[in-house]
Amino acid sequence: MEVLVQLEQVSKSYEEKTAVRDLTLEIEAGSMFGLLGPNGAGKTSTIRMIVGITMPDSGKVSLFNKPWSSASLHRVGYLPEERGLYKKMKILDQLVFLGELRGLGAAEAARRAKTWCERMQIADSLHKRTEELSKGMQQKIQFIATLLHDPELIIMDEPFAGLDPVNAMLLQDTLLELRKQGNAILFSTHRMDQVEKLCDSICLINRGAAVLSGGMRDVKSRYERNRVIVHYEGQDGFLSHPAIAEYKNYAGHAEIRLKPHADAQDLLRTAAANSTITKFELVEPSLEEIFIEAVGGRADA
C-alpha cells in the first residue's frame, strides 16, 4: 500500500509546553486513520504540522512519499476543528473560490459544487449567503469545501464535534464511501467510542507522545478479552468462580472482569451448570479502556 503521510520523530514545543514529542506515524492510501487522545493531547498540533500551518521543531514530515512541500497541499483536503465560511459571500462563489485556490478551474469547481450540493440535498442554498443558512447546513458546506477538489488525503480535526446526528451519519457515510474509492482519511477525535468501528488504524496520543499505534485489530488483539457480560436466571453462585477478579451484579445481569489469563470457558461451564444462561458475552476492551490502561489512568482529559 502507498504511504501518503509519514511522520518521523516529529516534535513541536510552544513556550514551555511540549505539544508533540517524537511522534512517528504512517497513513496508507485507502485507509481510515484515527488520531485519538484527550483534549490537549497534541492532536491539533500534529495535524497542523501535516498541513503546513506550523513547522515542526525537529523530525520529518513527508506527504505522498516526498518531503513536505506546499505544492502537495492541492492533494489534501483539510477541515479544521474551528471552521468557518465567509459570512456575506454566496455559497456557490465561496465554493468556487476555495476550489480554485486548490487548483480547480472555475467552471469545474462550479460544476462539482452543484453536484455535491445536490448529493447533500442543499442545492437550493447555492445562491444564499452563509449567514442565511442554519448551522447544520453550514457544516455540510464546510464538508463540501473540504472535498470539492477530490483530495487523495482528507484530514479532519474533530469532524464529529458539534454535528447534529443526521449530519454525523451523513459525514460518516461519505467518509466510508471515500475510503472505498481509495482516499486516505485522517481524523482526530477525543470521543473514542464514536470511532471504534470506523478506523482501520489508530494512534493514541497523550501529552504529545504516542501511547499506542497500529492497525485497529492489531492494537485490540494486544489486549485480552477479559470482560464478560452474563444475563442469567436463577442462582448467582458462579460469581465466586476463581477466574473472576471483580464483578458488578445487577438483577439477572452481571458485569465481570476476569483475572489475567483466566479461563472464561470454565466460568461459562460452571455458570451453566447452576443457572440458566440467556447471554454470555466475552467483550473486547473498548478503545477508551485500552487508552486508560495504557496511560495508567494518567490521561489529561
Next chain:
Amino acid sequence: MLKNTLLIAKREYVERVRSRVFRIMTVLVPIGMGAMAWLGGLGGQRMEQGVDSLAIVSDNASLAQQVQTALLSSDHPPRSVTVYAPATSADMEQVNQQVESHQINGYVLLDTAPDGIQNNPKWVSASSTDFIGGTEVHNAIITGLVRQALTARGMSDGQVDRLIHSAHVETMQVKGGKVTASDTGRSFAGAYALILVLYAAVLIYGINIARSVVEEKTSRIFEVLLSTASADELMLGKLLGVGATGLTQMAIWGALLVAFAGSQIAAAHGIHGLSSLGITKAELIFFAVFFLLGFYLYSGLAAALGSTVSAEQEVQQFSFILIAPLVVSVFMLPFVLGNPSSVASVVFSLLPPFAPIVMYMRICAQMPPWWQIGLSIGLLLASVLAMVWLAARIYRVGVLMYGKRATVPEILRWLRYS
C-alpha cells in the same frame, strides 16, 4: 504563488465592488463633497464681504476722502462708506447710534495729530470680535494716510499712484529652470486634495482591510486558507484586491470630477476643464504614484494591526494609530510649502509614513532633486513590502492564538513558533 495572490485579490475585489456599502459610498461622497464645496463657498463669500457698511469720522476732510477712495477701490469694496468730516459732536452721537442699532458695522475714527504724522486711527464697532475684513480697512487707512502725507509734501496724485502700485510684491517661482508666475493657492489646493483623498481612502479602506482580516480570523476560515495558500500570498492578495476597489472608486469619482470640470455648470463658475483647476499633468502623475504608495503602506499597516485583534469592535481602537502620521503631515503643510527645501522638509519627505503627503507637497511647491523623489519612492515601496511581510507573519501566528488580543511581546514570541 502569483495565481493564489490573484485569486485572493479577485475575491476581495468582486465581493467589495458588489457590496451595498460600495454603491452607497460611490454616490454619497461626491454629493457630500459638492455640498461641502457649496457651503465652503458660502462661508468664503461671507468672509469676503466682512465689513460692508461703515463710516469715517475725521477732523480732516481730505484725509477722510483719501481713505474712502482707498476703501472703495479695494478688492472687496464695502457697500457704503459715509464720511463725516469735519465731524461735529452731533455727528458722533449719530454714528454711535447707528453702530449700536447695527445700521453700520462700525466706523473709523481718524483724528490728525498736530504733527500730521503721529495719528492714532481707531476702529469702533458694536462688538469686540466684529473685525472681519479688518485687513481691508487697515490697508485703506494706511493708503489714505500715505497719500495724504505725500500729496501734502508736493507729490502729484499720479506719482503717488505709481509709487503705491510699484510696491506690490509679485510671487514668482522657479520651475524647470525658468522663472514663472506662481500661484501659491494652487499649490495648496493640490496638496490638500491629496491629503483629503488619502485620508478618506485610509479611513475607509484601511479600516475595511482590517475588518476583512478580522472577519477571516473570527470566522476561522483563515485556517482553511492557510492550509492552501501562504500568509504572504493571502496578505498581498488582500491588499491588491482592496486597493483595486479603492482605485475603482477613485476612478469613478475622478471621472465625475473631470466631467464636472468640463460641464456647463462649472463653466458658469469660470472653470473650463481640469487645467483651470490648477492641476498639471506631472502633478497628476505624482499624485497617483504617491497616493498609491501611501494607500498601500497604510493598508498594510491596517492589515498588520487587524491581525493582532480578534474581535471586530477592537478595530476602532487603532484607527487613531493609522491616522496619526497623516495628521502630523497635515500640521506640517504650511511649513513644508513655505520651506520646501529645509532639512526638516527633506527628512520628512523621505520617511515612509509621511513621505506620500510631504514629498507631494514639496513637488507642488518646488521640484525637489530627482534622487530625493526616487529615494522617497524606493523607501516607500520597501516599507510597503515590509509591512505586508509583517502583517502576514502576525496573521499566521493568529491561528495559534485564541480569544484575547495579543500584546507586542507575545506576538514576537509567537512569531518564532510559526
